[in-house]
Amino acid sequence: MSKELRIAMLGCGFMGRTHSNAWLQVNHFFPREHKPVLKGCYGRQEDLKKLKDFQAKWGYESLETDWRKLVERDDIDLVDVCTPNFMHKDCVIAAAEAGKIVVCEKPMAMNSAEAQQMVDAVEKAGVANMVSFNYRRVPAISLFKQLVDEGRVGRPFHYRAVYNQDYTIGQDVPQGGMSLWRLDSKVAGSGVTGDLLAHSIDTAEWINGPIKRVVAHAETFIKERKHADTGKVEKVGIDDACMFLAIFENGSLGTFESTRYARGRKNYSTMEMNGERGGLYFDLEDPHILQFFRYADPETGKKIEDHLTGWQRIHVTNFEHPYMKNWWVPGCTIGYEHTFIHGFADFLASLEGGPAFQPNMRTAMRTQQVCERVLESAKQGAWIDI
Amino acid sequence: MSKELRIAMLGCGFMGRTHSNAWLQVNHFFPREHKPVLKGCYGRQEDLKKLKDFQAKWGYESLETDWRKLVERDDIDLVDVCTPNFMHKDCVIAAAEAGKIVVCEKPMAMNSAEAQQMVDAVEKAGVANMVSFNYRRVPAISLFKQLVDEGRVGRPFHYRAVYNQDYTIGQDVPQGGMSLWRLDSKVAGSGVTGDLLAHSIDTAEWINGPIKRVVAHAETFIKERKHADTGKVEKVGIDDACMFLAIFENGSLGTFESTRYARGRKNYSTMEMNGERGGLYFDLEDPHILQFFRYADPETGKKIEDHLTGWQRIHVTNFEHPYMKNWWVPGCTIGYEHTFIHGFADFLASLEGGPAFQPNMRTAMRTQQVCERVLESAKQGAWIDI
Amino acid sequence: MSKELRIAMLGCGFMGRTHSNAWLQVNHFFPREHKPVLKGCYGRQEDLKKLKDFQAKWGYESLETDWRKLVERDDIDLVDVCTPNFMHKDCVIAAAEAGKIVVCEKPMAMNSAEAQQMVDAVEKAGVANMVSFNYRRVPAISLFKQLVDEGRVGRPFHYRAVYNQDYTIGQDVPQGGMSLWRLDSKVAGSGVTGDLLAHSIDTAEWINGPIKRVVAHAETFIKERKHADTGKVEKVGIDDACMFLAIFENGSLGTFESTRYARGRKNYSTMEMNGERGGLYFDLEDPHILQFFRYADPETGKKIEDHLTGWQRIHVTNFEHPYMKNWWVPGCTIGYEHTFIHGFADFLASLEGGPAFQPNMRTAMRTQQVCERVLESAKQGAWIDI
């Protein structure tokens, strides 16, 4: 019952690395019928040396400097799109039209118009597809969702998400180029909104349902930066920070914020939910921990004894926790790259008759739309409906 | 150099208790020339038994059930207003007109129009005055301010404040009456905005300067409650939760939120600031701790070695920390009531030629105005200038 | 039902201050029939100025520079011994012989022979007596004991205690004199063993029952120090650090350690207990927190669901927690001095027909004996029975 799954990797940067690793690792820990084979990888002609190193390190059988050629090859089953954001649309559509399974990094597109075209393409082609919002599959975040679904939070009152980093503070950080394309609006589409808030929004709507209305503010603290390629000082087009208030359809209130100017925060993606029966809190800098306040039991509604209530620090490494029985033993943590492995494990399972995979392109398009409405609200300076 | 300071206490509830204790304790730890004497206390005729117990416990020499009579007595130097909010205005104005020193609990008034009248009265009378925003004087919050003033945060990018509690969740909590008047809009003026956000705003503007613009949303989760006095089910007039985005005049961004519906949070008042050189974080549930991220030194701008950076948990109990050399020894914590003692210690010092006391009524009026604009923004559903 | 309790305070140093404050505060928060009156205080003739300041600050009606005179005065009901350790024995015995109620700071005596004489004296005189092991009455430690008694730990396997500080590191710290008598073995009896481990042992035996056997090691890191009074360099007689292994009578294992050379630890007194059904952890630097791991319920033995287990951070400020309903509201912390107030509150209650007070002199003598056996084991380099 074993079957080769021949992968074409588009992109040989940071995300190319995380995905290549995940394809190689997935069957070591999550046995699946599909056996990924790293068939070919694409990089730009001008990055050829880098591409060759990438090929050698991960063992791709071939390389291409024309992505369309790679996508259309007969010996490819799945196209994995890890290019900079501005290429996502074309790559995904071409892959779909070639009848390939499509995996795409987030954010899915430069804007929701692009996202719509991509959804149309994959749905028309009827190809399986996923967008890699990897953080859903941090075991503690999966457990967050599970506890909400078990009724342990109860009627929700509040949801909060923050995603803060500090790596672009400083006038002398350039924009653009190979490693800082995330600061170049022409390549990235937006700043923190697409890069970081997209994660927060994907998780929030997964856990707490659709957002109905928002009011936002976005800011660019450093207004001009030298471009890494040209050396010219140019206006900065991306948002360095973005914050918004939200009303969810279930009546709960939300606050969201993201910045790359929070000195001391490295990958500080937190989410908190407060409900009638309990509370939950997560911080990606301590990814193995879920904090849980248990106030009343979901079945009986019975309150915990008052002298025993407190926030519990669940060390999410028990065999009973999501994904953890496939790794080591209780007390042993896993890290960042494992979230990608979980994503591929679930995606392969869905190809083999398991539960439908989420988020697919249609779901990711919704996140793209929310991001766009958030930036629109910031521009208008007004509340707007999603 | 010792001088009696004869106190009239208006109110015999929770705040009457914290203030009485602070008047008795202040000279045990902060030697001042003024020696408070608990001369008289006021409570309503219908609360006479409670008032008598209060008088006996704290050693007030006399009691009154007519507050005006007490305020106007010749043997009173200072009037301390600890009544429910709706009485603040009349009490303060009468005290000022009688030439008394005035202390007032926060929030100062039901609205900013009242606040203006109160400021006019105390300034016209030329009487010393203070409003008890006690949390400024948690040693760790005082240290927060000190580190900002020392340049350890540098150019500020972000300021965040949350003040969450959970004690009014549940349909069966009544509004009004002796102990839950904070839920009755006719007595309290507003809900969390005046009760909790007022603290957050006072501290924020003290530390990070004036707020320029806001957009807010306020919510009442439980729409109707039984009134504790009448037993009648009535519409709830207060805000259970309020959140807003802010732009400070210095260009930094702010998020603020307060609720009484955050299950598991008891007195969770947090503030965080991120700047070019460092970060600070405080949580009132661990009031003896200030978290500090040191990135670069203020004098030299020199970066800390990269392998040594991290959030520092400063145990604010050293002799070198604000207020702490007057208490015990390093490692020994103090608690909630000490913030009131610090307030009175500083206020007495200001009467004796020390630094001018803050916040006085004029400053507190500003906070009142911000609160009002926040609620106005929530009502209009739009950004507004302060 | 109100009755004066006329107090004689022996000592005007740090402990004189904590006790004076507690006598004045106790009835403000814990209503008792006995109303302490600060009748007289004692200090040495050479400290007269300091004594007068002390008297003035706390409002003692009189002062004495001859402690025997004060102890024997007819207008004294209770003698509170807060002198340096070497005087405890004589003061306590004289007070008992004069028929006074006796309160004594810890450690009770210089050695267990002295302690025996003191117990004989108070028991012969039949006077009420207490030794102020104040930390039993940190609410979180009281709750620790309560949870053990409720069966939430179950069969105990391990007990650990650490009491570390860092204030005597450095060759230039003198020994002796007014403020550093704790470093002078002729005044203090021992170093960390009597000063800090005595607390750990008192709590350990209270919670986990008697220690049966120990093996210890004690160390003096700085061998010679200048004496603060004479300026002469002298051999240091106290233990800077002491660590021991213990076997409890209930079969559980213990580790104990104390030092004044743990850089960064201020008042780091931790205790941990692991049993079949649960675990508990406490750290005096976060005194409002008790950590609790709930594994199985005491009544049913039923396990908590495996995906929900984790160490709970109980914020010990609920009305349901020991002592807390007498203070403020949930979420508001108390501090160091409150432990003394709790001690006096319980002691006064015991005089008024409440539960017998612990620890009294007999119990404290046991702790003194354990300390002595620990130091004896360190000297012998061998396991010894208690």
Added chain:
Amino acid sequence: MSKELRIAMLGCGFMGRTHSNAWLQVNHFFPREHKPVLKGCYGRQEDLKKLKDFQAKWGYESLETDWRKLVERDDIDLVDVCTPNFMHKDCVIAAAEAGKIVVCEKPMAMNSAEAQQMVDAVEKAGVANMVSFNYRRVPAISLFKQLVDEGRVGRPFHYRAVYNQDYTIGQDVPQGGMSLWRLDSKVAGSGVTGDLLAHSIDTAEWINGPIKRVVAHAETFIKERKHADTGKVEKVGIDDACMFLAIFENGSLGTFESTRYARGRKNYSTMEMNGERGGLYFDLEDPHILQFFRYADPETGKKIEDHLTGWQRIHVTNFEHPYMKNWWVPGCTIGYEHTFIHGFADFLASLEGGPAFQPNMRTAMRTQQVCERVLESAKQGAWIDI
């Protein structure tokens, strides 16, 4: 400059898994000349099915059920010994005699006599060798060592290590068999001492130098258990818990403890060091964090300002931290299996002219000896020299 390194894996259990993964991953993140090839794996005939699954999952080219045959094959360069402890000696000696590079899991042997034979064999054969004390290479532990070496702790006073777990509590846990051989003294040699304390001792001596004297106590809480293979109730021969006091040669004091009976602790391996200039603390349940108290700078001896001292939570994910620039980006954590990859990365580097690898068999023999002396002290009930 690329060279095949043909691996023979002895054992297909938990450690076989961690090592196989590490051999496959090492060159993806730490480019080395040696390219591991998984040539053959060994398992017992009776475990053939398990062995075949293992072979398939990790891609071993062949399998053997006679380990000697595998060890002696010409197409093998390196023998990796991951069998139960009782087989280590024979496997290592055979591999050395066959001239193979030898890797061995810890604890190295059943006792120090065996260890001596093994050291003799590898040294006589002159083969490169390593023992896999993987925890040295948790980045935060490597950083711990680095900071000590940089003089940031200064003169050491105290070292503490705890290694607690809870997975064998309960009368019904069997001993022996495939998965619980660690509870069978005939297979494991000892209980927590060899399994857990061996790690603590290895790290302690690496960081703080040799231990000179110890006094220990060991305990078996559950005296009899059913054997998993035979079903017969047998006396338990291993230590469930072991604690000891230590004196290091540098004059600092040590406490060590390990147990499998600490309810709520999963992989709670902590180490703390206190010195004149600073303090360090690590806990393996939060493996990405090193806590650092900075008191004085090593070069200048200058104290940090008193109002700024505090324990720093270093998030050990910066590019400047040990091993981390080879993984992802700051803020992204790694997990348990990475420590094995680091070990192989360093071992391969040592084969290619890099720094000599530690710990090798000689160093591991020392740890074996300390473990043995600890158990000897527990048996004798007396202090003994190492």
